[in-house]
Amino acid sequence: PGVKISTTPFTEHIDYVRLSKPCATCGKCNAVCPVYDVFQSEDMSSRGWFEIVTAPGYEYLNSKRVVEACVNCKSCRTICPAGVDVSDLILQRRAEHPNKLAGAIFAWQGRPWLFEPFIKLMGRTQGLWDRPLPRKLLELGFAPVLRFLAPTAKLPADMVLPRLAPRLLRERHAELTEEQGHQGPVAYFHGCAANYFMDGVGDAVIAVLRKNGIEPVLPRQQCSGTPIETYGHLERVKTYARFNVASLSRYEKIVTGCASCTLSLKDYPKWLQGEERKKAEAVAGKVKHISEFLAGEGLKVRPTKPCPKTVTYHSSCHLRAAQKIFERKRAAIRDSGAQVVATSCPACMIQLENGLRGEVDVRHIAELLREAYE
Numbered sequence: 001p002g003v004k005i006s007t008t009p010f011t012e013h014i015d016y017v018r019l020s021k022p023c024a025t026c027g028k029c030n031a032v033c034p035v036y037d038v039f040q041s042e043d044m045s046s047r048g049w050f051e052i053v054t055a056p057g058y059e060y061l062n063s064k065r066v067v068e069a070c071v072n073c074k075s076c077r078t079i080c081p082a083g084v085d086v087s088d089l090i091l092q093r094r095a096e097h098p099n100k101l102a103g104a105i106f107a108w109q110g111r112p113w114l115f116e117p118f119i120k121l122m123g124r125t126q127g128l129w130d131r132p133l134p135r136k137l138l139e140l141g142f143a144p145v146l147r148f149l150a151p152t153a154k155l156p157a158d159m160v161l162p163r164l165a166p167r168l169l170r171e172r173h174a175e176l177t178e179e180q181g182h183q184g185p186v187a188y189f190h191g192c193a194a195n196y197f198m199d200g201v202g203d204a205v206i207a208v209l210r211k212n213g214i215e216p217v218l219p220r221q222q223c224s225g226t227p228i229e230t231y232g233h234l235e236r237v238k239t240y241a242r243f244n245v246a247s248l249s250r251y252e253k254i255v256t257g258c259a260s261c262t263l264s265l266k267d268y269p270k271w272l273q274g275e276e277r278k279k280a281e282a283v284a285g286k287v288k289h290i291s292e293f294l295a296g297e298g299l300k301v302r303p304t305k306p307c308p309k310t311v312t313y314h315s316s317c318h319l320r321a322a323q324k325i326f327e328r329k330r331a332a333i334r335d336s337g338a339q340v341v342a343t344s345c346p347a348c349m350i351q352l353e354n355g356l357r358g359e360v361d362v363r364h365i366a367e368l369l370r371e372a373y374e
């Protein structure tokens with residue numbers, strides 16, 4: 001007592017820059033970050049990335065590996081007790097250097113008269129080119145191009161590709177489209193995957209809604225924006241948000257079949273200002289994934305046919321399955337003894353099918369419900 005161990009005021013040791021940041025360094029986000037799960041290193045983790053992208057001396061060239069590694073699963077945002085959205089901070093940094101090849105692909109996809117004939121042609125001819133030898137040639141041919149997407153991007157010959165649609169969902173259900181004059185209080189925002197892939201999701205969502213007395217409208221729509229935001233093209237995301245908000249505003253209820261689209265539509269207010277933001281908030285408040293919609297209010301007719309198989313449910317982000325942790329996921333699914341793994345997202349289905357390779361059946365929950373009605 002009475003001995004002064006330092007002549008420096010204690011306030012000089014306080015890191016005011018650190019104190020001014022909202023992150024409390026609790027590490028909860030690391031516990032759910034799939035990249036940290038793989039690398040087990042603070043510089044490849046949500047909490048570490050927060051520090052890096054908010055550092056006063058941040059530079060893209062020094063942090064490129066970090067900024068490009070986040071898979072935008074949003075798990076950190078869901079769990080953070082301080083309300084920090086690390087994924088959003090990373091995406092803002094990524095948007096300072098948007099990926100050019102991805103931008104060209106999104107621009108092409110944004111012109112349906114150019115993009116959709118290509119998808120349908122590939123769908124009609126998939127039996128010819130989706131075979132081992134042509135796929136090997138495609139793998140080799142695409143390798144130099146895909147490097148511009150990401151250093152590790154590949155199209156392996158043994159990757160299970162989704163079946164492309166020779167007739168798009170909107171063509172198969174043309175009588176429900178806004179273009180054909182169909183009207184009603186419930187819109188089905190199918191997104192890109194259900195329209196372009198023959199994955200059964202769009203048909204099942206429509207069938208289940210019909211079983212419950214709803215003839216959904218397929219409104220005019222653009223990509224919800226998730227992949228576009230992931231590659232840093234925020235202006236295009238805003239343009240599509242405006243388009244979709246204008247298109248969806250007139251409906252009382254908006255049902256989706258895709259987890260990523262659901263999140264994206266609910267996030268639209270963050271892109272817009274003033275009156276547009278108010279409209280986006282109104283739309284966001286009406287968006288429900290088919291599972292939430294049926295559980296809450298939409299299930300008028302209970303399915304009666306029991307499912308004869310054991311089903312497990314995959315609830316995590318589709319991109320989580322794309323990482324190296326799939327071996328553990330596969331083991332967990334195998335250990336569960338399930339014959340079917342159900343999920344709520346078409347993108348998750350693609351990743352699960354690639355990881356499980358037919359060991360366990362992969363189905364969207366709307367498909368299982370549809371079967372339970374038949």
Ligand code: SF4
Nearest residue numbers: 023024026027029080
């Ligand atoms: S970002 Fe949130 S969850 Fe992550 S360490 Fe900081 S306070 Fe904790």
Ligand code: SF4
Nearest residue numbers: 033070073074076087
């Ligand atoms: S979005 Fe996912 S991958 Fe990115 S920092 Fe958050 S938890 Fe990690």
